[in-house]
Amino acid sequence: MLAQEAVEAVMTRADGLYVDATFGRGGHSRRLLARLAATARLLVIDRDAGAIAAAQQLAATDARVTVAHARFSELTTLLRERAWWGAVDGILLDLGVSSPQLDEGERGFSFQVDGPLDMRMDQGQTLDAAGFLATVDAEELELVLRQYGEERHARRIARAIVAARAIAPLRRTLQLAEIVKAAHPAWERHHHPATRTFQALRLRVNEELREVEQVLPQAIATLASGGRLAVISFHSLEDRLVKQALQRATRGVEEDLPRGLPVTPQRTPACMREIIRQQAASAAEIADNPRARSARLRVAEKL
Ligand SMILES: C[S@@+](CC[C@H](N)C(=O)[O-])C[C@H]1O[C@@H](n2cnc3c(N)ncnc32)[C@H](O)[C@@H]1O
Structure with a gap:
């Protein structure tokens, strides 16, 4: 399962600091917590009030968990508030809508169930x-x-x-x-x-692509050396943004100068290495959940 692979790939130390930036109903967080030590910490983020209610229930039973009702593009601020900036060992991003968002007609995401034309992930928007x-x-x-x-x-x-x-x-x-x-x-x-x-x-x-564009450089910057970022995307527009951001981080970036100038462009060196380039869901997983058909997992590690 991609979820299991993402969790296994992102976990490098049992006592580390982790972020699940798309809590949903906590499937990834629970898998991760099952592998973490009592001294580990997990910050979970979601912009959806239903997801946050579920996260708070989890936090009430597990002292390792703290909850932030926020956009994941606010990652830097959330981490600085907790003095976690630069020290994070793993970040999980499972992009897109959650099953409850899609399945509940009242949320307005589905063209198959009648409901108001809402589609807000954050009901306060x-x-x-x-x-x-x-x-x-x-x-x-x-x-x-x-x-x-x-x-x-x-x-x-x-x-x-x-x-x-x-x-x-x-x-x-x-x-x-x-x-x-x-x-x-x-x-x-x-x-x-x-x-x-x-x-x-x-x-x-939901300005979803802008959110993804904004969170990726923040996630890459905040990882400790050896820390990992795992991203699951659900369609090609998201996956393209993830691929481009990880390519810049794993290959380095050459300064964009007008052609013909007698100067050598500066090169920002690579800061990550690729762990999983692009993993699709298995046939069995797709048979079980057809929504996984276009899912892609990418994982990279901070140098
Ligand atoms: C695919 S679901 C995650 C499912 C989760 N991994 C699980 O196992 O239950 C994506 C979740 O991310 C949240 N989300 C999407 N974009 C967000 C953003 N920009 N900031 C915060 N949460 C976001 C959605 O509200 C949704 O709950």
């Missing part, structure tokens, strides 16, 4: 999917569907959404799924026509 769809113009919506959903029919769908909201406000997930289905010219095998639209809206509402 002001912008939700309905709010975004009420005001966005057709050009920006098209761009969001194209960039975050890699939706080939972005223009048709964006126009259909804007036309539909002029007749009645968009409030429900199944209402939106029907509009997208009607605008979509073709069924793609394995995919409901609204799959890409819902992914795009979710990424936009």
Whole structure:
């Protein structure tokens, strides 16, 4: 299982300082705690109130655990507050939505269950999917569907959404799924026509790619020598960001100078080494959980 592989790869010392930056319902944290000594510490982070309630229950029974209700892009601040900065032995990032977020219709992430068009991971955030769809113009919506959903029919769908909201406000997930289905010219095998639209809206509402872009350099910087970062991503847009950040860290970066200047570009040296380049879920895991089909695990160690 990718979860087990991530936990095994990230753990280098039993008495270390660890961060699970995407607690969810704590599957990874529990696996890690089972392997850690009584003197180890685990900081768990999530932006979802339901995840935090579950984390607090765990912390009440396990003194090694502390909980932060925050975005993981605030990692530096969270670690400095605890005097952990620069001393972390392992960081786990399991990106994307959790099963409870997807399965509970009221959260609005699913195009298969009726619910309000919410899609906020952090229920305290002001912008939700309905709010975004009420005001966005057709050009920006098209761009969001194209960039975050890699939706080939972005223009048709964006126009259909804007036309539909002029007749009645968009409030429900199944209402939106029907509009997208009607605008979509073709069924793609394995995919409901609204799959890409819902992914795009979710990424936009939660600024998910920006969060990933911001947390990776912080995670890399805060690891102690020998400390490890394990990231599981669930689609190619996230995985590309992880791959690029780890490539920069494992190969070093050459200063970007205009061509033809008579100076040698400075090179920032590598600060990590690759442990797992790109691991997919096993066939058995995919059979058990089809959502794991596009999951990828990457692990690197601080030099
Ligand atoms: C795939 S789930 C993690 C599942 C977890 N590993 C488990 O075993 O239960 C991702 C979790 O990360 C949280 N999350 C996603 N982006 C976040 C961010 N930028 N800051 C904090 N939490 C985030 C989500 O709310 C969700 O609970």
